[in-house]
Amino acid sequence: MQTFSYAIGFDDAPFQRHQGNVRVVGVVYNGLRLEGVLSGQVRQDGRNSTPVLTELVRRSKFYPSLRLVLLQGIALAGFNVVDIRALSDNLGLPVLVVLRRKPNLPSIEAALRKVRGGQRKWALIQKAGPVEAVAGVYVQRAGLTLEQAERVIRRLAVHSRLPEPLRAAHLIAGGLATGQSRARP
Template sequence: MARRWSHVAGFDDAPFPRSHRGDVLVVGAVYAGRCLAGVLSGAVRRDGRNSTAVLIRLVGESRFRPHLHAVLLQGIAFAGFNVVDLRALHEGLRLPVLVVARRRPDLAAIRRALLLRVGGGKRKWSLIQDAGPMEPVAGLHVQRAGLSLEEAAALIRATTWNGALPEPLRTAHLIAGGIATGESRHRA
């Protein structure tokens, strides 16, 4: 029997200046079918290590949690290099988690940056490796926990109806950008 993907939360971080230090806004758009059912927001530390705990708290303590079928992330890191522990997020929420990217990331450049310029970079690189390879599916690249590649494709198809990205991610991106800069810009 195929899984249902009607109730999904998608998370993205807000844009911030390169010189910014401190907390960065993270926004979640919660969809029930094609209807925006709610918005979640919190803050994670720039290049920190609290993104997993913040996401578990935001989703786990929300009124939406009992109905959710999956969580989508726009990339595996928020606020620069605050890398999400994909397995811990999946286990903490007991929900499938799908990391989505438009393009395959340059892992060699990410590794160099983490190991040479970011505090705790070795641990963060390990989290990226533990999440598994970026796999092409439905015109995007994904990392996943708690769902098969076929289920990931079905989840993307079920939640994408306006552009290339799943609507919960597109909406979270637009909301986060609008709050942080006063107006959303760039394509989601």
């Protein structure tokens, strides 16, 4: 049975609306113990999130131990949509997108009509599969079952509904960007 003991959670830092790069933070956990932090940058509303995350993970000393990638939402830096199936294939690891609230997909699709490359980005969201309710959150997944996703969330969501790697990534990214973190991811 897969335990997903080593997991990395990614979140982006708060950012102002501008054309440029946004910091992304990855936090590595072994069970409930913080093991390390990675950081990089993706283009706001861009198309480079999948290759950037792939390289951040591949080049890290943690890659050989990792068993799971967690994302807080399918997009980083606005509408820089992660291709979770390609990320999973590139790394040979399952990818689990975790959302606190069910997304309003019709509103997202409408917003993407106004964004450069929006049709391609909407296709990536659809390719990620349905948004499913599990363990008090919503998920999209690549490379793991819904039952495995539920076990991961129940095991790693200690101080909120979000797994600790995502909660920590949110706090660290916020602290780096603004000088202090906000308590609730």
